[in-house]
Amino acid sequence: MNRNAVFFAALATATIGSLALVAPAVADDDASLDALVNAAKSERPITVYDSTGKIVEVAKNFSAKYGLKATGMKVSANSQLEMIIRETQSNNVQGDVVLITDAPAALAQLLPDKFVKNYLPADMITKIPKQFQNPLAISTNANVWAYNTEAYHKCPIANIWELTEPKWKGKVAIIDPLTKGNYTDWFNQLEAHGSDALAAAYKAHFGKSLETNEKSAAAAWIKALAQNAPLATDSDDRISEAVGAPGQKEPFIGLLSSAKFRDNKDKGYKLGICTTLDPWVGWNYIKLGLIATKSQSPNTAKLFIHYILTEEGIAPQMKDGKLPTNIEIKMPEDEPSGLMKVAEKLEAYDSSTGLDDFNRREEWQDFWRVNYSK
Template identity: 45%
Template sequence: MNFKTNRKITTGLATILAVGIVQTAPVFATELGISDANYSLEALIEAARNEPPIVVVDATGKIKVMATNFSELYGIEATGVKLGGQEQELILQREYEAGNVKHDVFNMSNLPSITTQILPQGSGVSWMPSDLKDTTPAIYQSPAITSLNPWVWSYNTEKYGETCPISNIWQLTDAEWKGRVSIPDPLLRNETMFWFNQMETHDDDVMAAAYLDHFGKNLPANVDSATSEWVKLFAANNPNVTRKDSDVGPVVGSPGLKDPHIGFVSAAIFRVKYGYNMGICSGMKPYAGQLTPRVAVIATGTDSPNAAKLFVHYMMSGVGMGPQLIDGKMATNINTVMPAEEGSGVAKFVDELHVTHSDTTDQDFARLQYWQDLWTIHSR
């Protein structure tokens, strides 16, 4: 698979995210299959070819293409299965408890769940290929982060041209946009709730500054935080809540809309096949969206530990992530960059996206119920 090389974008991404994702303490898989002491890619391939077929899982249907490409490359049978993030966690845990692993490798998006539950409790393990450490920034090695999935605030370019009508996140709480903002249900997408907590923990000052910029006054002294106040006001402004972001795309970018919505979607919704007239709300204060890490997790108890490790290597090399790059995902391997055909152009705006700080993901997980309750109460 050929990609148009642009190392400047990838290098810039590594620099921008360096302050955000730091090393944690996952459960490592150094002795899973062949040991790291005896590791070489050739030895791993040979060992993997003597094991049963594997099942690999991701939240995108592109995992099926990735599995097929893997099988063709290595002569090892792999089947790709598309499952949502919360489904992945349930299956991983249940199969571990039952001692009956049928899904071997997961590319997972809920970093807080991974670092606070899955890895410490032992249902899954993290493995970073030693031969890819030179091409993978250290911030993505522990746990092994394969890619970053951009989610962005978007608008209809047919209606508004090159400039998004929203330049400040607090505008989404104004009466003008009541019922005119569409987002996937935060109660079905933990990453959104984790994002709220990340903003409150690390960037509440910039949320407060954005409030002052928009309203011309400081936040009331009695609010718990700028972020929680935004969540309350936004939830109360009657956003159009959908099941997934593919339901958001049509009400934002369909041609001929008289009153298109502002939307919160993944970069994948910008694909040419949808035919939407959509742009990213570049310049939106304080963020135009978020970057969510995707983590390679091997199921504890897999019957094919070497084949599972080889698939992780395949993803971490960047080659395996190729089918997802066209959807706007960003591989963490510095030798793999965005293809020219990617529809959103998100690589140009990566420095405007909020970055997860993995050193506080335990707090994100601990406060999940708080944010869910806050959203539920104020969206009624």
């Protein structure tokens, strides 16, 4: 069994209560690839929305393989939501396939109101773990704690609570939780599923049990981090530079997408994952693959969903550390971050609180805003 399969086997214990609200995946038992291709030939070209620029390459590869026209468009998750809703309401669908990392918003807004629909190819049922079928997740994406390997011979922190101490005041870089929903989702995931681990990490580091007036160990840690004046920015590019740029005497510790480790080759940066960090080296979230309900090219859209679930289809994104949900696909050996070596040390996204993640976003934003110190 490859590392990918082992990792997802570990995730299988996560509950999926919120997913029960989603209609079962559509699997066309009699719709072979040849049948889809033939049906798609009479349809108009499709457009695929994704939050990564790699979708342009993926769409071109798809077009070349099947002789069908697909255009990949990089669109942020927030913009995808607005565009999908408005396009459907105006009966002018432009985005036929939606690859979206904002799973809570899809669960709360897109699927219940039937702006999009779920589709799982029949031949993928045994390859995609059940927790990623309803709705269909094509990959898990990771944010990891990183350090500068030129300035430090190993990660300078061993426990996540160290980030709240005076030594690291003003020297931690993260995405501003007020600008990106999956960061407040992470806060909610920490409280719902990670508070015990955070409390244990506190005791391991400080030698005493956590005493707090906050309602959870997670809230106590988030508050302490916010009060330690982290650099809260709007892009992983700024975090990558703050952490990994060479020639620094006191570089930042940062939480950033595993995709940014390509900067080591492209920009000469010195990024390294904090592989021994307690209790987690980072966290992951899922990317859903959905079809616009009013798409005028449903067969081409289905064919694209099948394609993105294959090694050939997802390969350009695997180079950025995106872990496919198809357990038969192995990560490339030259993936820049080395994520697979620590994949089991990531805090895994638990969809059972997906709707709660969405509903509490404003609450967590307010909590961060009140406690944040510049």
